[in-house]
Amino acid sequence: MQTATLHPYTKLSLSIFFSLLSVLLDQPRSLFLLALFSWLILLGSRPSKPVLxxxxxxxLTTVWGLVVSQGLFYRDFPRTVLFCLIPPGESFSGLCLIKEGLFYGLVQALRLVAALSAGLYLVTSTPKELLFRAVSALPLPRGLTLMALAAVRFLPAVADDLRLVRQALRLRGYxxxxRGLFYTVKTELSIVYPLLAKAVRQARALSDTLLTRGFDPLLPPPKGLLPPVRLAEKILVAFLLLAAFLVLAAKILFWLYFQGVFYEEALRPLYALVRCFL
Amino acid sequence: MKKLIRVKDLRFRYPSGELALKGVSFEVREGEFFLLAGETGCGKSTLIQVLCGLIPFASEGDFSGEVEVLSWRLPVAPGTLFPAVATVFQTTAEHLVAETVFNELAFGLENLGLPPAEIEKRVEEALYEVGLSPAFKDRALTSLSGGERQRVALAAALAVRPRILLLDEPLAQVDPENAHKMVKLFKRLTRSGITVIMAEHRLKFVLPYAEKILYLKDGRPLYYGPVKGFSPPQRIFPRLRPAPLGPVILKVENLSFSYGEREVFSGLNFSFRAGERVALLGPNGSGKTTFLHLLAGLLRPTTGRVCWCRRPPAERLPLGLLLQDPDLMLVRECVFSELALAPENLGLNKEEISRRVREVAERLALTRYLDRPPFSLSRGERLRVALAGLLTARPQVLLLDEPTTAQDAENTLKLMKELAAELVIFSTHDEEVATALATRVINLVP
Structure with missing residues (x-):
């Protein structure tokens, strides 16, 4: 399946769908499937080697960080100690790897992987230009979208400037x-001066441009500069939104039952479904 | 011809206290090619900002006098003057708002609420007008050279079909060949009824085409009238006395460099000797900055190498590089500590650091600013601080990336005189500067 050619709005919907479900779902198997699908969609866009x-x-860093940190610092019960890095003492509860913590960390990592893959799919498979146009055309105040896009556009430039500032410092013998920790921390922090000064200068320049080019933040978004969304994609988006809504509704009903607020005999199959799969 | 602009006894003082315009009066007629001239800091850019409405509407400061643009009497919002007045600012890269050429050109048109088909049409027309092919539409602005970006900014201004076109130093980053082409284009625009007001200090390109000139000095009009009656003040660059040539310090052997698949240059071989002042001349995109960054070791050559033949003693740095944007080199809270940074890194004692700082500050006329934060100074002063920050390390080789941009002749000469290094290599667009101040000129061709 070639997913790179989908309309930016379809991609945005997919990305929102995966992010939403990664928050709503709790069952490890479902989360695993969600992360897997999200990853397959990313692969379907044939990402370049650097992206992969x-x-x-x-x-790897997300999974490793979450699994290990939860494994070591899990505080809930029940707890099964796998082994201890520092055994418990009289005044110290020890630093041990907890099986349930590892499992909990893995579940949290799956959530993040699902959302991360979907986000990466949206950003790396859509030409920046098309993505910018799509965001600009969202029914939001233009002042917001343009500023957000300008910020995104300046990020790579800030990274380049940061590299140059550091290189210039190195050439000046730093x-x-x-020369000690204090000097290093002071110098590292001072890097912010030129970056901040440049950011202010650029913000001023941008504001001058907007003022002189007739920009009105309350103007409606520009229309017609995006390709139309295909019917099949519209159906897909409708299906995704419906699915996300149904999952949300099911979770709410289950939560009401779980809290003893509302119970309906006829909904028992739904409760079972949520308990086992969602 | 109808008067479009009328300025009478205009004065403007910035909040910092600097009096930028001191009693300026002039008139501009429809379809005129009007030149605002004068050396850097004379008030040209301030005047352009007044004419486009930014001053006093979006700027603090003391504004007095009468300014009428079309039928509006200032102060009015710049948006009111749009699209009748379109502006191309000096630092084009900072004033572009979009990601691609098409979107940049479409921006103003979208603000006018034009339908997509009309926008497409006008974008193509504007690109054609400035000599860019329709294939440029989808190009990312970051992939364009400085000259191409300048044209895109101009096309974006023309796309809204203005009556008055304000241009602030549009030739500052353009090589001589493209400068001629652009000025011819401006002249052609005036024939189609557009009034062009251009601020520029490189007069030799513009004088043959402009009709009227206002020459400013320190914010005061020195000459106002037809170009025919104007004799431009000479840019005097007395030749710097060449130092005797010493041994080879730096060698470049078979140097090649590419950005991805785009080859910048290949097979360069040079030897640089002590006592030389080398100017790197060449159009935009010819690789001047890349060459300097390769010499400084900030980039790795694709093939070939840069060899350092002599290393300086420990109390000196082997090289100093002045970045094209010197503001990126200012990291300290006051000028004194900025100048002390490199000697500190060399591990010198406090007395020696203080001695060097004061000596260099004296040479570059920075003594009275030693307690000031660098970013509270003017652009030219900040450049001098960045340069002084290098000189306190007494570098053996000085690499300067466009140190003469937006500097007048007097400042350029003063600056170059004070450069105490065994070898100085600098890049510039300015042929006059290159031939007058360098002992050798290397012309890079893209």
Whole structure:
């Protein structure tokens, strides 16, 4: 399946759908399936090697960080100690790896992987230009979308400037830690001066441009500069929204039952479905 | 011809106290090619900001006098003057709002609420007008050279079909060949009824085409009238006395560099000796900055190498690089500590650091600013602080990326005189500066 050619709004809907479900779902199997589908959609867009590498690094660090941290610092019960890095003492409860914590961390990691893959799919498979146009055309105040887009556009430039500032410092003989920790921290923090000054200058320039080019933040978004959404994609988006709504409704009904607020005999199959799969 | 602009006894003082315009009066008629001239800091950009409505509407400061643009009497919001007045600012890269050429050109048209078909049509027309092919529409602005970006900014201004076109130093980042082409284009626009007001200090490109000129000096009009009666003040660059040539310090062997698949240059071989002042000349995109960054070791060559033949003693740095944007080099809270940064990193004692800072500050006329935060200074002063921050380390080689941009002749000469390094390599667009101040000129061709 080639998912790269989908309309930006379809991609945005897919991304929102996966993010929403990653929050709503609790069952590990369902979350695993969600993360898997999200990953397959990313793969379907035939990402480049650097994108895949970045994805892999992000996934591995996310999973590793969450699993290990939850495994070590899980505080709920029941708890099954697998082994202790530092055994408990009289005044210290020890640092042990907890089986339930590892499992809990894995579940949380699956949520993040699902949302991360979907977000990466949207951002890396859509030409930046098309994505910008799509966001600009959203029915939001133009002042908001344009500013958000300008911020995104300036991010790579800030990264370049940061690299240049650091290189310039290095050429002036600065080496981290060579002149002590305090000097290093002071110098590292001072890097913000030129970046901030440039940001202010650019913000001023941008505001001058907007003022002189007839920009009105209350104007409706520009229309017609996006390709139309295909019927099949419209149906897909409708289906996704409906599915997300149904899951949300089912979870709410289950929560009401679980809290003893509302129970309906006829909904028992639904409660079972939520308990086992959602 | 109808008068479109009338300015009478205009004065403007910035909130910092700087009096930028001191009693300026002039008139501009429809279809005129009007030149605002004068050296850097004379008030040209301030005047452009007044004419487009930014001053006093969006700027603090003391504004007095009468300014009428079309039928509006200032102060009015710049949006009121749009689209009749369109502006192309000096720092084009900072004033572009979109990601691609099409969106940049469409921006103003969208603000006018035009239908998509009309926008498409006008974008194509404007691109054609400035000599860019329709294929440019989908290009990312970041992929364009400085000259191409300048044209896109101009096309964006023309797309809204203005009556008055304000241009602030449109030739500042353009090589001579493209500068000629652009000025011819401006002249052609005036024939189609557009009034062009252009602020520029490189007069030799513009004088043959402009009709009227207002020459400013320190915010005061020095000449106002037809270009025919105007004799431009000479840009005097007395030749710097060349130092005797010493041994080879730096060698470049078979140097090639590419950004991805785009080759910037290949097979460069040079030797640089002590005592040389080398100017790197070349149009936008010819690789001047890349070459300097390669010499400084900020980039790795695709093939070939840069060899340092002599290393300086420990109390000196081997090289200093002045970035094209010197503001990125200012990291300290006051000028004194900015100048002390490099000697501190060399591990010098406090007395020696203080001695070097004061000596360099004296040479670059920065002594009275030593307690001031660098960003509270003017652009030219900030450039001098960045340069002084290098000189306190007494670098063996000085690499300067466009140190003369937006500097007048006097300042340029002063600056170059004070550069105490065994070898100075600087890039510039300005042929006059290159030939007058360098002992050798390297012309890079894209």
């Amino acid at each position: 590498k970045m994805h892999l690094i992000l996934v 080496r981290p830690l060579r």
